[in-house]
Amino acid sequence: MNGPLPPMSREQSVPVPPAPPGPANTVLGLSRAEATRRLAEHGRNEIQREETRSPWVVLLGQFRSPMIALLLGAGGVSALLGEHADAIAIGAIVVLNALIGFLQEFKAEQALLALRSMTAPRARVMRDGYAVQLPSAEVVPGDVLLLEAGDVVAADAHLLEAHALATNEAALTGESAPVDKAARPVAEGTPLAQRTDTVFLGTAVTRGTGLAEVRATGMRTELGKIAHLLASTQDTKTPLEERLEQVTKTLLVACLAIVVLVAALGLWRGHGWMTMLLSSISLAVAAVPEGLPAVVTIALAMGVRRMAARHALVRRLQAVETLGSATVVCTDKTGTLTTGTMEVREVWGDNSHAILFAAAACCDASLGPDGKEGTGDPTELALLRAALTRGIRREELERDRPRVAVRPFDSETKRMSILRADGALYVKGALEVLLPRCRNATVSASRAASELANRGLRVLAIARGEGPEEENLELLGLVGMADPPRPEAVTAVAAARAAGVRTVMITGDSAETAQAIGRELGILLPGEDAAERIHARVTAEDKLRIVRRWKERGEVVAMTGDGVNDAPALREAHIGIAMGRTGTEVTREAADLVLTDDNFATIVTAIREGRAIYENIRKTLVYLLVGNVGELMLMLAASLVGLPLPLVPLQLLWINLVTDSLPALALVMDPARAELLNRPPRRPDEPMLGAAQWRAILLVGTLEALMVLGVFIWADPAHDVDRARALAFSTLVFSELLRAFAARSTTRLFWEVGPFTNRLLLGIVLFSVGLQWGLYELPAARELFGLGALRPWELGLALALGFVPVTVLELSKLMRRLSLRPRAEAC
Template sequence: MTHPSATPAQQSGHAGLSSQEAQQRLAKIGSNELVRESTTPAWKLLLGQFNSPVIWLLFGACLVSAALGEVIDAIAIGTIVIVNALVGFFQEYRAEKAVLALRSMTAPRARVMRDGHLQVIPAALVVPGDILVLEAGDIVAADAHLLEANVLSTLEAALTGESTPVGKSTKASAPNAPLAERCDHVFSGTNIATGTGVAQVTATGMQTELGHIAHLLSTAKDESTPLQQRLAALSQRLMLICLGIVVAVALLGWKQGLGGMEVLLSAISLAVAAVPEGLPAIVTIALAVGMQRMAARHALLRRLTAVETLGCATVICTDKTGTLTTGVMTVREIWGVDQRQVLDAATACCDADLSEDERSGVGDPTEVAIVVAAAQRGIKREQIEAVRARVSIYPFDADRKRMSIFRSDGVLYAKGSLESLAGQASLIPAGMMESAAEMAGRGLRVLCVAVGREDRESGLELIGLLGIADPPRTEAVEAIARASAAGIRTVMITGDHQLTAQSIARELGMLKPGEDPGETVHARATPEDKLRIVREWKSRGAIVAMTGDGVNDAPALREAHIGIAMGQTGTEVTREAADIVLADDNFATIVAAVEEGRSIFENIRKAIAYLLAGNVAELSVVFIAAVMGYPPILLPLQLLWINLVTDGVPALALVTDRSSSSIMNRPPRPASDPLIGAREWRGIFFAGALQAILVMAVFIWALEARSLEEARNLAFSVLVFGELLRAFSARDPDRPFWEIGLFSNMKLFLIVVLSVMLQLGLHHIPATQKLFSIGAISLADCGLSLAIGFMPLVVLEMGKVCRRWWLTKAHGFPAAPSQPGQ
């Protein structure tokens, strides 16, 4: 008989490798570590951040400001360029951070047999052929084939998505068995839940299953977001328009015989009028507001653009466990003549401990579910232990598929698979086999409960069945329905069993009775499967959001347009690969975040439309004046003031608007839908032309009766007041501002009021008079400017009222909010 203190490996005679052989293998194969694959040099990544039309547009604004001698403006815009480039640069390292996080999952130390003795060595020195000695609580150092297993089980959810501990044995698995069913192997990075074992290492480092996922993670693609693509397209268009008009005016001035300085002044004025300097700040503030609102709804963003990207999602690929379900095993059904007796017997055959709140516990998740259900009926395991002490135990193992405890009351309490316990029983109660099959068919894990009168597992009496499962979240049902109403398809991708996945999908309303699961439910999915599914949806033009919590989800999260990690149950690897982290691991939070994302996009769209309408007005005024031979109506510094202050600041307030109640009743925006659609462009040109006509009319009228300075004063004030007041109309393309509420966006109201007062102050402060080349404005001219400035707002709001009347009367149906961009 061997000494009790000997290790399992020593007891079985596993001597392991010699130190010399281990050194030779280490030199040949390399360290047991996850390595970074080839990456783009840092300097190339940094330079690549400047290869963007948005950055070119900012550079243009910076150069214009510098040309005008506005050093502060040039520095401010240049700072924005640098900050944006640095943010993009650091985003490129997210994949490498994810690989580093993968490294943290590997065991820092390992117990191995070397030279016939048990040694503790750094996990990096483990080589194929080493004999690992495993105990509960260990992190497995490498992939290994089991030589011995004593009540051994591992937690593999991070790799496979399997929600319960996986029982291990030395019984050979099928050659092509899925990872979750390879019970004769243990895998690097997983945890030993119970028992002890001895295993021979088969793969280390990047050759392990964990290393394979690290490789997939490095091959997954990071793509520009829909918002970045739309902004790039818009910026290119604006640059071409700006360049074309500047060249045209310069040629026109040269043909008219104007001096070089006059031509330069006109060209610079046009460039300033064409470049919306407030655009980068508006987009950044809009996304930051969305980030704050999503954080309040338990969705934490790791990068700003993820706000808008989620808003245009068309497919949400989601894990099951913990996201659509509670993540906690629960006794959902009890079959038997005396249900209390069934729970009592099952609890008497448990090792799990109940927590103080009696809603959770410590131990095997299935046993925790049993003791929680029993406690709800007044059955406490600690009382059973006190009154009916244990005499002997037959522990569970993967081969027997049952466990039993003989207690001092002379009763043997047993639980396990029905097939296992039925073989030890003299009689199977009527209806038990049919009920077990029906429960299993609905995705429940079925446990049979039995009692005996002797200290042996024979002659048992089968008294009942327990149906255990991870139940769906109640709020997930409503969330999936909301997503469906919003035109978003929900796809379940899980490592769990097909029957379990389909059952949960039907409970959640994802699958209708008789409907083919097809593309809606994917069970037993490997990391490659998840990556393939995401890529297939992307190839169809879908905007894909992918959720996950395990290491096996990380490559798909990185590949998806928007990766969503679980904050409570997710691994560090998953969080590093994701764009959004859910603080509550709740699918309903994803749908709430989609709503915020849609709202942010609409706010960005209307703010940019508001800005561009102002640019069109300014361009039109400068261009028409040049064509008609008038002196410049608006000077470059005055245009900068309008763009950066009286246009930009109200636009910042516009992006804080709350979403409309109908935003989740619309289909997702098509991927080809531009940031500014045909309808927005029509509105931009109409509002811009309207303001330009009013400004030109006031300037020409004043120039005939007054001096050039007074004419410029009036034109400057009319344009500023018109654009400020038009901000109220820009809040909604269909509803007049009085229906929305003048004070429903108090920030905008206060900004408009303060900006009007500030504009009036410019005309009466000597320093600003000199800076902007303007003079004092009389009370009468102030009233005239405000009155004319109100006209665009009145015309635009009356247009909304007329359009509604036309839709309701002429076509005979209520006017619903039209789809923006059409």
């Protein structure tokens, strides 16, 4: 082939232009009849969607949670007994939670659809000796593809001819530089990134021309295999989801046990089954923190907003907290830890100015007006940028010394040369190719090249000669290039290490390059096992295997990536992180988090935010469960001693949904503490509520229950049960509202935390106290809630008693601090 063929429509066909002697003269392609037969045999050249779940199946799956089952049970029984307000409130919570979960899962199904956008819409092939253009879906095995710069390869194909051909396979292999292709066969089993005799579906031709015979189409291609992997991976439950599920199961067991106990005692004492059923509903409502789903959602949504301001877009709410649990971050190198552009890192030789001048004189690429962006080969752009720092401009070279002849780079010759009008010949290429042609070849040049290569640099030799022949050259020197680390990534890796998070680099580059960059970034320190921290020349299957191995070891894994080959591993990891600038649409669709600045430092910032969210959710959960346990103990104790129910179901829902949940929404918005990144991550097997938390829940809940029960008994329910309930109801409400201030920290006192650092909490508590007081001023509200009339001094008494639990909590913090101080002084 003498050059690229002009584009043609499907209806057009022209004879192939005359070609030089060689294989191309014998390549006539398939006949149309044979192509039709093979299309029927092998199917269309498309990335097929695997069988997906019906939207109804996804929706129904949202109701499998134990918390949802508990809520549905309580709501259903409430509806049967005519407690319609209870049933509506519970139903609204269940529907909202299911809708959020459905939308999250349904979005994940779009990842496979994005793979289709990677394939070439049209392809040029040989049919009956003519070059024709047709939809890429009609390409079949045996077709001969015609390739030129700018094309997207339509199928996996074996090269028949290659003329200075190179393809960009970064999305498929992770290799940062274009891959030179040649029609020379490679050995069976050669890694994907080193198959220089093959072009792959979805990759782009960056330079040169070629002919290739199609070997695989559709789902049989390398891209199709990744589609299979992507479909076979499962969305992993986040640590937050698992821990909340454990808490919910504990609540469910405790709730059922107490309900059965109360029902059995009541029936044994001769109470009617309807009375005991009403008591059981009250206990179930008391045990369930109805506001918890909303609280968790709000906490995560606030984290989403804060992270968006820090260049991280969250596609799945739970991903915010999951990053805070991460113990391992598997990260791509190119563009995330590095800048994503080649850069001259070192020049070896006696005259660096002359070396860079010759390098710039042997380039076809062009820099943009800003001296940074440009068009052409990344290696040549790096050389031109380095030359520009010495005042050498290619446009001036072309003006003052126009080119006379050019021998383009070829994977066979491994060199390029340009002859200028002044008679000077400038050559660049592999050192082993240029050394035999240089008159001043030295052993020191070979040693220097070896040293540069061992440091992970790509080495290019620069030479100069006279006349058109590439002989008797003068070796000017060597240029070492690499994709340099981002300056902020070094700091971020150190911060991740200090936070107890391992950084594991996964890349398609060579082991030498990967390890050199790993040492420079601080990922690989002296004495550490490189095989544990650095993985080079990996495929999509390798990445998936690496993520699964870390998960099997009990680690919480975050995975970053930008290429199609990263998508299965992103889906498999606890949290997948895609690059927003350089990432493919497939990767972004498969990810939970998208970095708009492609910066590893943003991940470390997100880890801190995730830890803060977890801390806020845990302390809020403790706050809510103290109230629920207090209500449960209150109802259980009253049943055991034969008293009327201190609270009716609607009053319990008011406490749980309004009086509890509003302060809880403010608690989850507490600002993050500065020291969160100075401690190791939580153990993956650590429960959300440990022994200390459950002990606090039981003790404080029991204290509230005994206090309210005492008020209820003092108010004489046998004489006026509505008035006794009203006093117990208000005492419990005020107690739980005021306790929110102590819930902000388990170690710092109320005034040390600062009452005005969370003004929303202060406002909500004041508002809720006024709202509770106002219930007694409205006759309709008193009738709806079954409240007896209370005099102002009785409401004042309820408010004063509400200060008892918060005061006990603050005093216990102070006593614990005083008991620890002598030990610290002794140390």
